[in-house]
Amino acid sequence: MKIVYQGIAGSYSESCAKHMFPNIETIPCKTFDECFEKAHKDSNIRAIIPESNKTTGNIGVEYLIFKYRLNIYEEFFFPINHNLIGIKGSKLKYIKNVYSHAQALSQASEFIKKNKFSANVRADTAGSAKYISEEKDKTKAAIASKLSAKIYDLEILEENIQDVNDNYTRFLIMGKDIIQPEIDKNNFITSLLFKLRERPAALYSALSGFAINGVNMTKLQSFPEKNSFSSFFFLCDIDGHLDDKKIKNSLEELAFHCEDMHVLGVYKAHEFRKKNN
Numbered sequence: 321m322k323i324v325y326q327g328i329a330g331s332y333s334e335s336c337a338k339h340m341f342p343n344i345e346t347i348p349c350k351t352f353d354e355c356f357e358k359a360h361k362d363s364n365i366r367a368i369i370p371e372s373n374k375t376t377g378n379i380g381v382e383y384l385i386f387k388y389r390l391n392i393y394e395e396f397f398f399p400i401n402h403n404l405i406g407i408k409g410s411k412l413k414y415i416k417n418v419y420s421h422a423q424a425l426s427q428a429s430e431f432i433k434k435n436k437f438s439a440n441v442r443a444d445t446a447g448s449a450k451y452i453s454e455e456k457d458k459t460k461a462a463i464a465s466k467l468s469a470k471i472y473d474l475e476i477l478e479e480n481i482q483d484v485n486d487n488y489t490r491f492l493i494m495g496k497d498i499i500q501p502e503i504d505k506n507n508f509i510t511s512l513l514f515k516l517r518e519r520p521a522a523l524y525s526a527l528s529g530f531a532i533n534g535v536n537m538t539k540l541q542s543f544p545e546k547n548s549f550s551s552f553f554f555l556c557d558i559d560g561h562l563d564d565k566k567i568k569n570s571l572e573e574l575a576f577h578c579e580d581m582h583v584l585g586v587y588k589a590h591e592f593r594k595k596n597n
Contacts, residue, residue, distance in 0.1 A: 322347055323366045323493075324355045330446035330468030336398040336491050337368045338467075352381050356388040359495050366393070366495045373400070374488045375427050382543045385513070385584070386553055390494035392511050392585030397488045397592035402428050404478040405449060405469040406461040412477050419448040420463035428463050431481040449474060488592065500562065500586045507589040508561040509538070512571070515545070515553050515580040522577055523554075529573025533566040535559065553580075562586045 324347045325333035334346050349355045352369065359367040367390065370379045402424055406415065418425070418437045425432065425439045432439050442448045449468035452460055461477060462468070469476050501508070516522040530537055539557035560567040562583065575581050 321364055321366060323368050324349050324358045325368050326350075326352045326355050327444040328446045328450060330449055330465060330471040331444055332398070332400055332465055332489065333368050333370060333491070334446075335465050335467045336396060336489075339398065340368075340394075340396055340493075352384055356384045356390060356494075359390055360388045361496075363496045366493050369492045369494060371395075371490045371492050373423060373427070373490075374486065375482070375484050376423050378541070379423070379489075382541065382555055383546065385555065386543070389513070389582055389584065390496065391498050392492050392494055392587055393499060394493040394587050395509065395590050396491045396493070397590050398491055400427070400482065400487045400489050401466075401480050402463050402482045402487075403466055403469065403476050404431075404461050404481055405464055405474040406452060406477050407456055407458060408473070408475050410458040410461065410475060410477060414458045415461045415477070416459040418461050418463055419451060421445050421448070424463045427483060427487055428481045430483045431478075446471075494585075501588065503561040503563045507559070507593070508586055509557050509589050510560060510562050510567060510586050511555075511557050511584040513553055513555055513580075513582045513584060514574060514578045515551070516577055517579050519577070526574050526577035529570040530558070532573075533570045535566055535570045559589070 322345045323337045325331060325337055326349050327333055328348050337346050355367040359365045369381055372378045416438060417440055418432060419440045419442050421444050422441045424445050445464040446468045448462035449464040449472045452462045453472040453474055516526055536559040537556060538559060541555045542552045545551040545553055
């Protein structure tokens with residue numbers, strides 16, 4: 321098995337993949353679309369996708385989840401500890417410009433403001449580190465991972481500069497084949513996409529089955545169908561396994577109100593959820 325990720329070597333996605341699967345081969349992709357496409361074409365490839373961040377919210381991959389409908393095998397909440405990294409010999413007092421992905425700059429905004437840095441948006445964190453290594457300018461630094469500093473032979477000028485200490489990103493491991501774990505005593509998440517029929521109070525009616533059956537919904541997000549301002553899909557996470565009777569009953573009720581419904585996956589709930597309840 322191989323894992324594809326968006327960005328270049330040293331990205332947080334690769335760091336998470338290496339943490340989860342230390343000996344796995346990782347393959348960089350320029351875009352998230354490329355990640356989904358490679359996993360969609362080859363059953364031996366998994367995609368690791370950052371879905372949302374505790375501090376800054378959704379990453380913005382919902383349309384690709386809808387487009388490719390890959391199966392979700394696992395979720396993992398990975399700590400995002402940002403570091404200010406520069407070339408060897410540089411110091412914090414020399415830095416004037418910092419470079420990183422927009423989300424990373426936002427997550428370290430207080431540090432940037434405090435030090436009166438000029439923030440510059442780039443495509444990704446690891447790419448910013450690579451840029452700094454090529455520029456060889458002591459007044460420039462990147463906000464990126466420790467792995468990036470190691471790969472591009474840079475110096476960590478300041479560690480853990482994120483505004484919030486418990487800054488976590490939820491990553492999803494996704495692939496082509498449908499693989500569903502058997503129900504047991506573990507806590508599970510069932511993820512699905514659905515599009516409602518055009519009826520008055522359709523969403524209210526569709527969700528009533530969850531309330532009646534006592535099913536907890538942990539995520540409900542709407543996003544417009546491509547080329548439309550009036551047609552919406554919903555991305556939903558619910559507590560429980562698809563084979564649980566109350567989940568089955570809830571989804572049967574939901575399906576009655578849907579024009580399209582697709583289960584994205586059933587997988588174990590990560591232990592991080594217990595710590596943050």
